[in-house]
Amino acid sequence: MFQQLSGGKRWLLVSSLSLTSALVSTTTHALTLNLLHFSDAESSLLTRTGTVSPTTTPPTTFEYSGVGLFADLIDRQRNASSTDFDLLVTAGDNYLSGPQFQASLSLPEGQQFYDAKALELFNIDVGGIGNHEFDFGPDVLARFIDPEGDGTGFRPFVSSNLIIPDNNPLKGLIQPSTIVTKTVNGVQERLGVVGVTTPLLRSISSPEDVETIGDVVGTPGFAALANQVQTEVDKLTQQGINKVVLVSHLQNINEEKALAGLLKDVDIIVAAGSDTRLANPDDPLLPLTGETPVPSYPLVYDSNTGTQVNSLAAVTGEPVLIVSTDGEYKYLGNLQVEFADGRVTSILEPESGPKRNTSLDGLAPRQDLVEQVQNPVAAFVDRLKQTPVGVTNVPLDSIRTNVRAKSTLAGSLIADAVRDAARDGAESVGLDPENILVGIQNGGGIRNDRRFLPGDTISEFDTFDVLPFSNFVSVVTDITASELLEILERAVSGQTAPDVGGGGQFLQLSGLEVVYDVTSPAQVVTADGIITTPGSRIQSIFLDPDNDRTGQFLYDVAQGGFLLNSDQGLFDLATINFTANGGDNFATLANIPQNRKFTLSGVTYQQALEQYIRGNLGGTIDESDIKSGEGIRARDVSSLVAPATGGQVIVPGDGNGVSVPEPTTLLGLVAVVGLTRLKRRRAN
Structure with missing residues (x-):
């Protein structure tokens, strides 16, 4: 029962459980609903x-x-x-x-x-x-x-x-x-x-x-x-x-x-x-x-x-x-x-059914x-279209076949923005921003096949158009080495050739450089989130918080695999709640306990991008703002890219007296390919 209040503006619900059958009669006759x-x-x-x-x-x-x-x-x-x-x-x-x-x-x-x-x-x-x-x-x-x-x-x-x-x-x-x-x-x-x-x-x-x-x-x-x-x-x-x-x-x-x-x-x-x-x-x-x-x-x-x-x-x-x-x-x-x-x-027919909402x-x-x-x-929407967020001096695109298959400038920019927003909001959920070293953005969350050429203005509406979902910036804490490897194997499991194929699970990266081999077995995950084949496509994982290729190797097939304890917590991972909770069938993330997951209420990935361009970049996007953003952060082993340069040790020992080896450089593309294939032959 409703009571009308204040000129018909609002209604007060009289508690359903306090009504007694004496107030109204119970139907004992025919009634049409x-x-x-x-x-x-x-x-x-x-x-x-x-x-x-x-x-x-x-x-x-x-x-x-x-x-x-x-x-x-x-x-x-x-x-x-x-x-x-x-x-x-x-x-x-x-x-x-x-x-x-x-x-x-x-x-x-x-x-x-x-x-x-x-x-x-x-x-x-x-x-x-x-x-x-x-x-x-x-x-x-x-x-x-x-x-x-x-x-x-x-x-x-x-x-x-x-x-x-x-x-x-x-x-x-x-x-x-x-x-x-x-x-x-x-x-x-x-x-x-x-x-x-x-x-x-x-x-x-x-x-x-x-x-x-x-x-x-x-x-x-x-x-x-x-x-x-x-x-x-x-x-x-x-x-x-x-x-x-x-x-x-x-x-x-x-x-x-x-x-x-x-x-x-x-x-x-x-x-x-x-x-x-x-x-x-x-x-x-x-x-x-x-x-x-x-x-x-x-x-x-x-x-x-x-x-x-x-x-x-x-x-x-x-x-x-x-x-x-x-x-x-x-x-x-x-x-x-x-x-x-x-x-x-x-059931009354033909009255019953879906009624389409159209001028037709x-x-x-x-x-x-x-x-x-x-x-x-x-x-309001028109004002969004007229409100500039920034100007890009580099080509950016959200083309589906690109952002789901290879590292792109736009995808890398978005991953950087998600990580930055997570760091900004970390203390509000009791986390240390200095621990958030890596950001990931699923390619499936980047939409609408937009292209922005050098000199184009990006409006506030454009940021909503490219990032349209209610995906909220989240942090998954204490990602271990083995968890990271499984996540990255899932990310590249859909590739059918270098920079080809992929799916919504392909990850745009911030703070990581990953080399994979599309010819190797891919991870297989059942519909209910069980990893039946772990995959062996990932060849190296390079932790690179500054995206300047001077970080630290965590995993390298050419050096025997993990360069530290695989159970060691490495860093806190910035992403969106969809991915953090196992969207795109990221089984590893789905199985991480909820007490390791934190969502920043009200901070969407769209807002993260807008604030990053306005604040961090001062409204101008230059190539130097997206270091290693095109074709480097995630790439097939056959890509002709110069090897990364190992820098200082970023991840400390595992707490059990085991020190992390000094980072080394890849021995050159040809050498890595050769060592990788040799290692496989020996393993067989």
């Missing part, structure tokens, strides 16, 4: 222009996405009938780092974020919580829900498996569940909404002291997740609630499918986080390349057997329906079902959303 749902909006507030695929002559363009059109779509799908219960929910990832969300972060304290304003103008009933809500930490999420800071959210947000400490700003703003009460045909009807958030939260976002209950499918902890959700459902049913919707942000629809077989008294699961575009053959999709349906909408599960069936008629117990749509305000899911005595008895269907942007959200966000 008109469920409207969306998720993964991810700050896609502005309308986009697309080109119809297959291509027409001349090409046909159309408008899609954006909150203005989406509001009109919601209005169209809301059923004005007094016999229907309209319910509008989101299932998480309501915002995402990028130029459009930056418009909200730039607002003064107390002003509502544009993403929240959109949800309020849509008049959502309940919001779910995803992983991206925590990308900037609990403080920003609390401001999103409660911009005025008075402890009252603008709408109820739910998640049943979050453990929120008493002193956390989110305490009281996120509830396990809520009850939505509406008058239908003169009768007050009640429906329960429960939330659940991915248990991977700590590994893919920055929740700080917020914990999660449960784990993913295939682990013992998945039963704990299901039990936690069931406990909250039981609290609702004990109050006479016989219609329950679960808004679930578990990142993979297979998680929701597994959950459907374990829960009782849940009628509908809104799955989110995977952008699964459930649809039937007659549901029109956006005419964009790759916009294919996943059959069908909805998925029907039998609670008795926990298995998917083809229709309600095949259900032997209680039916559980799963719905999901693509994100970024591209689709509004619309499920219309009839209930009788709390059980879904029919006669939608027109709703003016309140245009004026209060789209116009100010568009103006």
Whole structure:
């Protein structure tokens, strides 16, 4: 139940668990639920222009996405009938780092974020919580829900498996569940909404002291997740609630499918986080390349057997329906079902299905959303495009085939920026900046195939365009020699020839010089993160914090491998949270305990690059600012590059009285190749 406050601006949720069945009648008659749902909006507030695929002559363009059109779509799908219960929910990832969300972060304290304003103008009933809500930490999420800071959210947000400490700003703003009460045909009807958030939260976002209950499918902890959700459902049913919707942000629809077989008294699961575009053959999709349906909408599960069936008629117990749509305000899911005595008895067709958000269907942007959200966000983004960060005097590019295959100037610059940001923020998380000797940036995080020529100005928008994700600067402490070798083997495992192939895992480096041999066996990692073949491509690892090729050898096949204890902690490693937590199937990083990982809340890799160019480089990028940046920091053994020069010992002894040998120089390219091959022959 909601109480309107302060001129309709905000709503106070009356505790769902304090309502008694005496207040409202429990449904014992037929009721039509008109469920409207969306998720993964991810700050896609502005309308986009697309080109119809297959291509027409001349090409046909159309408008899609954006909150203005989406509001009109919601209005169209809301059923004005007094016999229907309209319910509008989101299932998480309501915002995402990028130029459009930056418009909200730039607002003064107390002003509502544009993403929240959109949800309020849509008049959502309940919001779910995803992983991206925590990308900037609990403080920003609390401001999103409660911009005025008075402890009252603008709408109820739910998640049943979050453990929120008493002193956390989110305490009281996120509830396990809520009850939505509406008058239908003169009768007050009640429906329960429960939330659940991915248990991977700590590994893919920055929740700080917020914990999660449960784990993913295939682990013992998945039963704990299901039990936690069931406990909250039981609290609702004990109050006479016989219609329950679960808004679930578990990142993979297979998680929701597994959950459907374990829960009782849940009628509908809104799955989110995977952008699964459930649809039937007659549901029109956006005419964009790759916009294919996943059959069908909805998925029907039998609670008795926990298995998917083809229709309600095949259900032997209680039916559980799963719905999901693509994100970024591209689709509004619309499920219309009839209930009788709390059980879904029919799915209304053709009313049910994903509804595309496009001008092709006669939608027109709703003016309140245009004026209060789209116009100010568009103006902010335009200012980003007009705001210079610096000028480059060297060619820089984010071409996919380059940054995923070889050391580039742009990639090296970004890795240097990530390391510098980590050093700047180290003391805020209790670390010593002097220990952060190396930085890595995965090639997959560098996007959009941009080229900047000497003399080009790089705008603030350009930095977002090249580094678009909510990747936050992180530090992994006490990287050992053996861990470093495994990480680097994974980095070069996708190469098919010198400077060719690779994948998102290829690393742009700062503070390291690595030589590999693409003809040697590559590391093999299973989908579930098990290294089955260690790989033997890495030929030498040269620690070079100044990127001037005067550092220290840590590993060199020509000298017998490790030049120090392989279990010795070498340094702290700067990277982004995606990579630190094992993204791109970096199994070694995934298995490093969380107590060795620190994320700088609110410092994205985009911000690191912008601040590095503005501050450290004074707004001008010269070749001397990216020492050894092109084709040297990571290269195949066949590359004609002069050998590095050993300098002072950077890594001390291993603490057990074992000294580290003085660094030596490579004996020349030909000699190294010969020694390496000779060593292999002897090993065989």
